[in-house]
Amino acid sequence: MEIFSSLLGGFGTLFSSPHLIAAIAGAVVAGMVVGALPGLTATMAMALFLPFTFLMEPATGLAVLMGVFAGGIAGGSVPAILLNVPGTPASAATLLDGYPMTRKGRAGEALSMAMFASAVGGLVSALLMSVLAPVIARFALNFQAPEFFVLAIYGLTIIAAVAGKSLLKGYIAGLIGLVVGIVGLDPIAGQLRLTFGSQALYGGISLIPVLIGVFGITQALVMVRESSGVTERPRISGRTFVSADDLRSSSGTLVRGSLIGSGIGAIPGTGTDIGAFLSYSEARRRPKGRIPFGEGNPQGVAASESANNAVVGGSMIPTFTLGIPGEAGTAVLLGGLLIHGLMPGPDLFTGSQSSLVYTIFASFIVANVMILLLGTLAARLFVHVVRVPNQVLVPVILMFCMVGSYAINNRIADVYVTVVFGILGYFMVTHEFPVSPLVLGLILGPMAETNFRRAMTITHGDWTIFFTRPASLVFWALIVLSLVYVWRSARQRRVQEPAESEDSPEAVRPT
Amino acid sequence: MAGDSGRGTPGRPAAAVRVGAADGHTGGPRTVPLGMAVLLLGAAVAIAVDVRGYRDGAGGEPGPAAIPILVALLCAVAAIALVFQTLRSTALPGQSAPSVLPVRVIATVAALTAAGLLLQQIGFFVTFTGLAFAAGLLAGARRWWTSLGGAVVITWVVMIFFGRLFAVPLPAAPIDVFLGG
Known part of the structure; x- marks a missing residue:
């Protein structure tokens, strides 16, 4: 009951400030526009907007980030449906039935179904997040330094899960993040480390310029390298709204997709694409209706889009309650919390800042309602968005990156950090080193070290503290399970690779 | 993962755009x-x-x-x-070395570095107009004057938007002050 009254309080804050509602609407549209541009992702959109949210009130800034995140994932369905190109990896499953619908002249219905499903998935996950997050946070209030250390180690092991093709490359990216996290004053004793006499490095390397570099500048460089924009002129024909029959037949799929997505999102290291594909496979196992899957079945679109937006809400549960970002999007969101002085973790739900948390949850719910309204009404306009050429996008992205990294602290050193990490990220993504582990390493490394040393100080160097507390043992078990899963997946991949390598070239699939 | 990159083309998903389709070769796969x-x-x-x-x-x-x-x-x-x-690791027969640093990418990195170095010396407007102009050309703009015009407009809008609306103290030269920054 307390949770619902807190959530109502969050809605009260939102609806008593019209500028907050306007900011969420603008953020949803901006997120959808970026998501609709093939190849540009919700994560990149968030990284670009992140420094500017710092210039806003915390509630406004974080509401904007939520809107961009939800809108970006939903917008990714547009090029998947219109062009057979997933705007974001989250929408890779959407094109399987979305594009066939376009070819049959049902693009309007497909887009409408995608937006409806995104909104349903987002709303279900938002409600689950609002109910479960405070409960988990209350439980996590009992955690102390040893538990948080093991939890951070668990977070670091999931680097393997987000590593893409090569485990080694994923771990190397994570190690780079750990090294970067060491730079500056050490968190316990105040020892200067790896600064080499440079005063600019005393405070360490900030997370935000690194995020902007590896997601923004890197993307711009990849676009410059490819320099091939979209040339196809998609058309939206047929009805704009999904039929009542299709809605009725997809209702079960929508609910299942939303629940699958929420559950998958709550597990660190999974991500929107996994949630969408799992939901799609689940939908395929059931009676398919009059149109087979893969040939333009609206249920395929519903399954994928409900799940990928539900993952967003689910993934915020470990981020808000434990400070463990499961993937790149929530890592950027965590950066947003940090720049507003909010320390993710169970303490976030107690004290004066708890009302802000519920305002953030309420803004995510409102953002999903706006996806439904704005996405459905503006579907026809997206035809123009997907055709914006690289020569327009690249200068805009670069300028936002440079201005954004400067705006945080008005320091030119942050601009240099952004450029350096942008170049590093470019080399990484073009050689299948995923960049997300770098960000996770940079966030979780200092968290692991701080709690490790705190626990060691309390126990005067007694290592058994990490293996004698019940919650720590649960996390160690999760670590072992994750490693076994990763090892088995890698072995399966090695078996499959020879067959695949004969017909598929190396591909850019940076994560 | 959401942190993806790679702008695809129709029928060729972003996730499957092949690296190394660009010009110029500086370095091999290793x-x-x-x-x-x-x-x-x-x-x-x-x-x-x-x-x-x-x-x-x-x-x-x-x-x-x-x-x-x-x-x-x-x-x-x-x-x-x-x-x-x-x-x-061995390259597959017939596979050419992926291009690591096409000339366009090197030039973009040079433009970014120059912008970082010059920002405080010559101010926001000139620096970022130059960066946006160069980036537009390097990203494939066919006509230089459209790229230049676009760069001037985008830079001015960004300067007014962030300088005035968000009160970001952007590095200013006389021309920035003249243009309302």
């Missing part, structure tokens, strides 16, 4: 992985040198050097593993 191994070894050496000056823990607990030493060891091991993996 250059960057080996370079990454060198970077890791360099980090390991730098940490090993730096930790010699750190204090010890006060009451028998690990001091500020403990985690950096562990990370340095992991870096060294990972670097060696990467070298082995890279040298063992």
